[in-house]
Amino acid sequence: MTVSRFRNILYIVVAIVSLAGLADAAYLTVQALTGETAVCGGSPDCFRVLGSSFAKVAGVPLAAFGSLAYFSVFSFATFAAFGYARARLFLSLTVGAMFLATLWLLYVQAFLLHAFCRYCLFSAAIIFLLAGLVIALPPSQDASETSDR
Numbered sequence: 001m002t003v004s005r006f007r008n009i010l011y012i013v014v015a016i017v018s019l020a021g022l023a024d025a026a027y028l029t030v031q032a033l034t035g036e037t038a039v040c041g042g043s044p045d046c047f048r049v050l051g052s053s054f055a056k057v058a059g060v061p062l063a064a065f066g067s068l069a070y071f072s073v074f075s076f077a078t079f080a081a082f083g084y085a086r087a088r089l090f091l092s093l094t095v096g097a098m099f100l101a102t103l104w105l106l107y108v109q110a111f112l113l114h115a116f117c118r119y120c121l122f123s124a125a126i127i128f129l130l131a132g133l134v135i136a137l138p139p140s141q142d143a144s145e146t147s148d149r
Helices: 003-034 044-050 062-081 085-113 118-136
Strands: none
Touching: 003 044, 003 062, 003 118, 044 085, 044 118, 062 085, 085 118
């Protein structure tokens, strides 16, 4: 298997994995915007996290930003699979920002709220997986692949 084919397979995997994160974030966004309580299996920790002041930024549910970020990752990975060099850069930057935000939010859950949300932990696992996949991407070598379409 050639390096470019392996890279394209990884981009497709990134796009598919990001859809799982998008589903998670979209569910939480809809729950927050409609005022419904997320189904957490009776976990009071989940309700404490999702109802905390950290769950919104300027009145917008944090999950909405997650939905936008996951959709961006999906889009950038799809464009990168078709050879767009800028999409590769934006994919790496977006996943990197998501990774740093996730570290902060895990800190908030562990040390400030002393509670964990299952949906948030699922999202964190997805982001860790995405970061690992992006790190595993082989660098672009030939001039035709670095063209700026």
